Amino acid sequence: MTTLPYVSGFSAHTPANVLTNKDLEAFVDTNDEWIRTRTGIHERRKAPDGVANADLAAEAARGALALSGCPAESITHIVVVTCSPDVLCPSTACQVAGRLGLRARVAIDVNAACTGFVSGLDVARGFLATQKKARVLLIASETLSRFCDWADRTTCVLFGDGAGAVILSNEAIQPGGLHARLHDVRHAADGSGGDLLHFGGRYTNPGSITPSDVFGKEYFIQMNGREVFKHAVRSMTEACQEVLHDNNLTIADIDLFVPHQANLRIIEAVGSRLNVKPEQLFINLQKYGNTSAASIPIALAEAREEGRLKPGAKVLLTSFGGGFTWGAALLIFDE
Structure with a gap:
């Protein structure tokens, strides 16, 4: 019988700098009401110049290590999930390892x-x-504000910066502490939708660049919101239904539903199709906007702080992103 991994440490770190909808009105053709009614976002966090993606990741990691009671030196693997790294090389995981003083680990x-x-x-x-004795530090960290076109009101109002982290292991690191078991996870992709959401370079016409080149709009987030909405709602709904079915559960069995915090309309549409009740749903995008891969672990960290990650709780996660990619996971907390 395969051991179900333990998940603990549920930590998050976000920049102190808050960028409100009112702040955006000063330099974007938009207003607070327009943003709130279309996205549900009130404010987001923005990493200041000089603060790296890897800095946010390392702070979230330190929190996860402390909360789980896991000594940093016992970590064998560092996995950072991000689509907004500071540099292409070295990896963000290697930078985090350096900040934590860890050497000779997988990163x-x-x-x-x-x-x-x-x-x-x-x-x-x-x-x-x-690897039976492995301990994996899993961090999601994003600085998407650095890929926003601050003249494009359809995208720049959506995204924020932040990081979240957890520890995964084959044994309870802190017996009696707060931890869940990872009962199921699945994810998939469809590359045919890549042109509908992309950033960071020439997607349709790749080629060499020179030191004299000036970055154009292709560097910044490009998104067909209407098409992304349709794909996101369908894919997240189906992923959740698959996980529930394969684990002999219904949505009524779920204590907490934590979707990717992309847009309130997407969250509500998925919730409606799954028949999620308001008391089951966790939403915090009003404070952080869309923090991409970091949104779910940030939400889990806040759910922990609010006492919503309880012994015996069944927690369903789901997300959708550029690629297209999507997935769902089931966490069940030990009694």
Whole structure:
């Protein structure tokens, strides 16, 4: 019988700098009411110049280590999920290892866009399946504000910065402490939708660049919101239904539903199709906006702080991101 991995440490770190909808009115053709009614977002966090993605990741990691009672030196694998790294090389995971003073560990980045945390759970599960004594530090960290076109009101109002982290292991690190078991996780992709959400370079016409080149709009987030909405709602709903069915559960059995915090309309549409009750749903995008892969672990950390991660609780996660990618996972907390 395969051991179900333990998940503990539920930690988050977000920049102190708050960018409200009112702040955006000063330099974007938008207003607070327009943003709230279309997205549900009131404010978001923005990393200041000089604060790296890896800095946010390392702070979230330190929190997870402390909350789980896991000594940093016992970590064998560092997995960072991000689509907004500071640099292409070295990896964000290697930078985090350096900040934590860890050497001779596995350190890799995973890019599945907003689905990254769900995908990262599966990557970590794979390490644990082959290495009994492994302890995996899984971090989701994003600085998407640096890829926003601040003249494009359809995208720049959506995104924020932040990081979240958990520890996965084959044994309870802190017996009696707060931890869940990872009962199921699955994720998938459809590359045919890549042109509907992308950033960071020439998607349709790749080629060489030179030091004299000036970044154009292709560097910043490009999104067909209407099409992304349709794909996101369908894919997240189906992923959740599959996980529930395969684990002999219904949505009524779920104590907490934590979807990717992308847009309130998407969350409400998925919730409606799954018949999620208001008391089951966790939403915090009003404070952080869309933090991509970091949104679910940030939400889990806040749910922990609010006492909503309780012994015996069944927690369903789901996400959707550029690629397209999507997935769902089931956490059940030990009694």
